[in-house]
Amino acid sequence: MHDNCPVHTANIVRRWIEDQPQLEVLPWPSHSPDLNPIENVWANIVNVWEPEEERTRQQLLNHMMREWEVLRRKPQIIHTHVTSLSDRLRDVIANNGQWTKY
Structure with a gap:
């Protein structure tokens, strides 16, 4: 899928x-919502990216690895994304399969 x-x-x-x-x-x-929790994890990594300072492939890779380690030290972030899945599904059903706040 x-x-x-x-x-x-x-x-x-x-x-x-x-x-x-x-x-x-x-x-x-x-136009379906993305219910995969890993997308939220990637969003956490991208949201702290500074494109004006990290432009090369190596800089982007370093950024991703550094932020991944930050997330590994904060397991509650991943836990929150995963445990919110039932709320996400409920919202998608209520929204007839369209986008939700997630």
């Missing part, structure tokens, strides 16, 4: 998936 983000629907990705007969891509609404 993946959402309809342009990264996931790029020609190269679609061709790769087509070449994997063991994979079945589930239908997914175009």
Whole structure:
């Protein structure tokens, strides 16, 4: 399962998936909320990124690794993302599958 983000629907990705007969891509609404808690973890990492100062591939990698370690020392952040899933699902159902505050 993946959402309809342009990264996931790029020609190269679609061709790769087509070449994997063991994979079945589930239908997914175009404007569906992302319920995967890892997306919130990535948001934590991106939200403290300073694009004007961290521009090279190595700087971005260093940033990601540094922030990942910060999150590892704060397991309550990950726990909150995971335990909020039932609230997220409830909101998605109430919103008929559309975006929510999450």
